[in-house]
Amino acid sequence: MLINVENLKLSLNGVSILQDVQLHVAPNQIYGLIGPNGAGKSTTIAVVLGLYAADSGKLELFGKATEKTSADVRRRIGVMPEHAGFYDWMSACDYLAWHANLYGGPRRAIPELLAQVGLEQAGRCPIGRFSQGMRQRLALARALAHGPELLILDEPTNGLDPRGRREIHDLFLSLAREQGVGILLCTHLLDDVDRLCSRIGIIHHGCTVLEGPLAELLGRHGAGGVYRLRLDNVPDAGAMPKEMEMEDRGNGWWCVRLPTDTNPADLWQRLLEHGWRIREIRAEGGGLEDLYIRMTHAAVESRQEGTV
Amino acid sequence: MRMFLIIATAMVGSLVQAASLSVRLSPDAENPTMPTMGDNMRFHSVITATAEEPVDGVVAWISLVEIDPGREQPVDLEDWSAHKAVSAARLEPGEELETTWPMRLIQDGDYRVVVSVTARNQDAVFASSTVQFHVTRKPVVESRRIFPVAIGLPVLLLGMLGYRRWHVGHFMRPSAKGFRGHR
Amino acid sequence: MSNPIGLIAAKERRALLENQRGLAWLLAFSATLSAFALLLVSNTELSLLDNAQVVYLMVGTVTAAGAVIAVILGSDAFAGERERGTLVPLLTAPITPAQLLTGKAAGLLAAWGVMYVLALPYLWAVGAGGQNLLQAVVYLALFGTPVVLGFGYMAMTLSAWTGGVMTSLVGSLIALLFSIGPLFLDPSLRDSAVGRALDMVNPFAGAINTYDAVIVDSETFSPQLPRLALVVIWLGLMLLAARHAARKPCFR
Numbered sequence: 001m002l003i004n005v006e007n008l009k010l011s012l013n014g015v016s017i018l019q020d021v022q023l024h025v026a027p028n029q030i031y032g033l034i035g036p037n038g039a040g041k042s043t044t045i046a047v048v049l050g051l052y053a054a055d056s057g058k059l060e061l062f063g064k065a066t067e068k069t070s071a072d073v074r075r076r077i078g079v080m081p082e083h084a085g086f087y088d089w090m091s092a093c094d095y096l097a098w099h100a101n102l103y104g105g106p107r108r109a110i111p112e113l114l115a116q117v118g119l120e121q122a123g124r125c126p127i128g129r130f131s132q133g134m135r136q137r138l139a140l141a142r143a144l145a146h147g148p149e150l151l152i153l154d155e156p157t158n159g160l161d162p163r164g165r166r167e168i169h170d171l172f173l174s175l176a177r178e179q180g181v182g183i184l185l186c187t188h189l190l191d192d193v194d195r196l197c198s199r200i201g202i203i204h205h206g207c208t209v210l211e212g213p214l215a216e217l218l219g220r221h222g223a224g225g226v227y228r229l230r231l232d233n234v235p236d237a238g239a240m241p242k243e244m245e246m247e248d249r250g251n252g253w254w255c256v257r258l259p260t261d262t263n264p265a266d267l268w269q270r271l272l273e274h275g276w277r278i279r280e281i282r283a284e285g286g287g288l289e290d291l292y293i294r295m296t297h298a299a300v301e302s303r304q305e306g307t308v
Numbered sequence: 309m310r311m312f313l314i315i316a317t318a319m320v321g322s323l324v325q326a327a328s329l330s331v332r333l334s335p336d337a338e339n340p341t342m343p344t345m346g347d348n349m350r351f352h353s354v355i356t357a358t359a360e361e362p363v364d365g366v367v368a369w370i371s372l373v374e375i376d377p378g379r380e381q382p383v384d385l386e387d388w389s390a391h392k393a394v395s396a397a398r399l400e401p402g403e404e405l406e407t408t409w410p411m412r413l414i415q416d417g418d419y420r421v422v423v424s425v426t427a428r429n430q431d432a433v434f435a436s437s438t439v440q441f442h443v444t445r446k447p448v449v450e451s452r453r454i455f456p457v458a459i460g461l462p463v464l465l466l467g468m469l470g471y472r473r474w475h476v477g478h479f480m481r482p483s484a485k486g487f488r489g490h491r
Numbered sequence: 492m493s494n495p496i497g498l499i500a501a502k503e504r505r506a507l508l509e510n511q512r513g514l515a516w517l518l519a520f521s522a523t524l525s526a527f528a529l530l531l532v533s534n535t536e537l538s539l540l541d542n543a544q545v546v547y548l549m550v551g552t553v554t555a556a557g558a559v560i561a562v563i564l565g566s567d568a569f570a571g572e573r574e575r576g577t578l579v580p581l582l583t584a585p586i587t588p589a590q591l592l593t594g595k596a597a598g599l600l601a602a603w604g605v606m607y608v609l610a611l612p613y614l615w616a617v618g619a620g621g622q623n624l625l626q627a628v629v630y631l632a633l634f635g636t637p638v639v640l641g642f643g644y645m646a647m648t649l650s651a652w653t654g655g656v657m658t659s660l661v662g663s664l665i666a667l668l669f670s671i672g673p674l675f676l677d678p679s680l681r682d683s684a685v686g687r688a689l690d691m692v693n694p695f696a697g698a699i700n701t702y703d704a705v706i707v708d709s710e711t712f713s714p715q716l717p718r719l720a721l722v723v724i725w726l727g728l729m730l731l732a733a734r735h736a737a738r739k740p741c742f743r
Contacts, residue, residue: 089509102498142580454528466518
């Protein structure tokens with residue numbers, strides 16, 4: 001496990017910020033940490049990075065317990081903070097080289113790194129002339145420069161256009177699947193989490209209200225919801241499971257509504273066994289967004305009832 | 309003979325009138341014995357009305373003369389002293405007017421200082437005896453060293469600043485292309 | 492592997508010398524000394540000062556300017572990084588707080604070094620042909636450096652604690668003014684018991700009084716030892732404060 005956090009507690013200036021946080025990030029995995037503003041996401045990341053010392057709880061990085069995040073551990077972590085700051089008078093090349101040297105040197109040539117994030121034309125330009133999107137790309141390059149095993153990214157797609165977002169998603173997936181990098185992704189954008197993350201943690205008022213594999217959580221908590229299925233064959237009305245409602249949307253697309261206690265994965269499996277030829281499944285409404293809203297609302301109610 | 313006596317009496321009378329004011333000048337006891345540039349000195353004058361009638365509208369002033377060979381000239385007291393003259397509305401017979409004259413020694417050289425006095429109802433100017441003093445030169449800042457440094461260094465830095473501005477402004481606006489390197 | 496202290500110091504040095512803002516500060520410093528030097532030849536009163544007096548004044552001016560620059564750079568050390576968004580990347584890099592602080596201090600020393608070198612031609616211009624010019628150059632380094640560095644550490648302490656450049660700068664400048672202010676008092680007031688007590692704890696006064704003693708009065712080194720101890724102790728205390736603050740700087 002790259003990050004193993006259990007029962008983390010933290011108070012700052014007498015105010016309880018984190019009360020019970022769990023976080024488990026493995027190699028080859030993209031973990032989505034989501035929660036409302038002020039829930040404690042950034043504070044959790046700060047504790048993981050050693051910027052705050054937790055009051056109690058377990059924190060392990062790369063399998064070793066750490067009270068303080070040592071220099072050796074930091075060398076294996078790449079960080080992309082929410083607000084990307086640089087020295088505007090430096091060129092992108094110079095800055096990346098300088099920053100990578102703090103970690104012992106860049107793992108590959110700086111021009112190659114800049115090309116990976118789409119800044120190959122801007123290497124010699126002062127950073128002060130960069131747009132917001134370019135600064136975001138440069139921040140990612142900074143995090144990648146020393147070849148980390150673990151990436152901690154706070155709102156990494158801020159300021160990127162849809163095409164840029166898609167490209168950065170593909171880069172993250174490539175890093176996780178092909179290079180074995182573990183990624184802790186802290187974001188508000190549930191679409192990003194849906195697309196990228198295999199495991200999520202929902203944090204609210206300093207507590208982890210839900211944590212685990214995304215598909216399992218969606219199934220277990222019956223996010224229910226609405227799906228669009230693209231089918232190669234028109235299903236026989238008699239062969240349709242009773243619990244689902246289907247509506248023909250044309251061109252092979254069907255809109256399917258599931259009750260909240262139905263595990264979609266089980267249902268798709270049953271349909272396949274009954275000879276349905278499903279080409280594509282897309283979640284529409286419900287899904288992660290529903291789950292998120294329900295879990296954070298439930299957490300608020302529990303808190304108000306004094307059960308948290 | 310009689311005419312001679314009349315003329316002589318008139319001359320003596322005029323002499324008596326011209327001697328109605330006397331002035332003495334002396335240096336202050338605490339003046340530096342070997343004054344140098346920048347030192348302060350003081351001189352004291354005593355003006356006495358010696359006539360039997362009062363003297364109205366008395367004005368006295370201090371003068372400084374440089375007497376270095378080849379540089380003999382009166383000195384403008386603008387930087388040397390702010391106290392250049394003194395006046396009195398009336399001096400009764402036998403009354404004295406004491407004045408202190410401060411002076412800052414601005415330039416090296418040999419000098420003589422004198423105090424002169426006249427009055428509204430006097431034709432003559434009465435002068436004190438002179439006080440002579442020598443001002444020694446001391447090493448001070450020389451302008452020929454100052455100007456090249458004081459002007460040259462800022463100009464050099466300005467040039468560096470200008471070059472830096474040009475160097476930065478020489479770059480084209482940066483552009484970004486998409487992400488690469490993913491499969 | 493590159494030394495983190497050297498990397499941070501190099502960045503600070505580049506920010507001062509290669510950045511336009513840094514060059515502008517040096518230009519302002521040079522212009523100040525130039526204005527002073529030109530006054531010396533154009534103003535009658537000042538032109539009467541002998542070389543030793545002028546050198547003493549200029550050395551004091553350089554030290555004061557160095558302390559001001561140290562306060563400005565020190566205030567930016569942590570709070571400026573935070574406001575620029577570059578503090579978290581530094582704190583999460585594999586460098587210790589002590590290394591970060593030392594790198595910042597090394598950058599500040601480089602700035603002071605440049606100011607010192609820039610001041611040398613001015614000192615030559617006003618002091619050549621007079622007395623104790625060499626002593627002035629040596630004592631400016633010996634006393635000016637710990638005073639300037641001490642004020643820099645003081646500003647870094649406030650910078651790390653407060654997280655705000657303006658707050659840190661104002662606080663540091665007020666402290667600097669308190670240090671410089673008594674020197675404008677009439678010598679008779681400074682000769683009082685209170686004045687002497689203030690001089691005993693005021694590092695800036697320690698430096699200025701040393702310059703006076705050595706350059707104008709031609710004193711030797713040994714009478715300056717108590718004041719040297721004062722400025723060194725001042726430097727040590729400020730260093731300790733800065734190290735303590737740098738362990739947990741305000742970063743959010």
